[in-house]
Amino acid sequence: MIPELHNLSYKRRLQRLELISLEQRRLRGQLIETYKHLNGLSNVTLEGLFRKDKNVRTRNNSQKLLLRNFQTSQAMNFFPVKIATTWNQLPENIVSAGTMTTFKNHQDKFRITNPPVLHRTNPMSLTP
Numbered sequence: 001m002i003p004e005l006h007n008l009s010y011k012r013r014l015q016r017l018e019l020i021s022l023e024q025r026r027l028r029g030q031l032i033e034t035y036k037h038l039n040g041l042s043n044v045t046l047e048g049l050f051r052k053d054k055n056v057r058t059r060n061n062s063q064k065l066l067l068r069n070f071q072t073s074q075a076m077n078f079f080p081v082k083i084a085t086t087w088n089q090l091p092e093n094i095v096s097a098g099t100m101t102t103f104k105n106h107q108d109k110f111r112i113t114n115p116p117v118l119h120r121t122n123p124m125s126l127t128p
């Protein structure tokens with residue numbers, strides 16, 4: 001550890017080092033995996049993991065994912081359920097990026113101007 005940062009809180013160390021939190025890094029990675037899956041760039045076959053919304057009149061982006069209804073609270077921790085809400089809130093220029101690098105760059109710029117609000121009950125939510 002850097003000696004000057006030893007007495008600082010986790011949040012202050014992140015700010016000083018200009019890093020994002022572990023929760024935000026996980027969210028970024030999950031969005032990247034979602035992009036790869038939806039664009040056929042993943043070598044993992046996850047048939048039926050996501051269902052796209054067929055409604056063409058959607059806000060934010062044209063690649064909205066359908067939110068599934070579950071009877072248990074444990075289902076909220078299932079990857080497609082957690083990530084769908086966050087994915088649906090991304091703007092069109094991010095989800096329709098032509099390359100992985102473009103997706104990452106646009107996502108990072110969006111995160112800087114729209115930092116996610118992370119909750120214990122639903123860490124993938126961008127809104128309170």
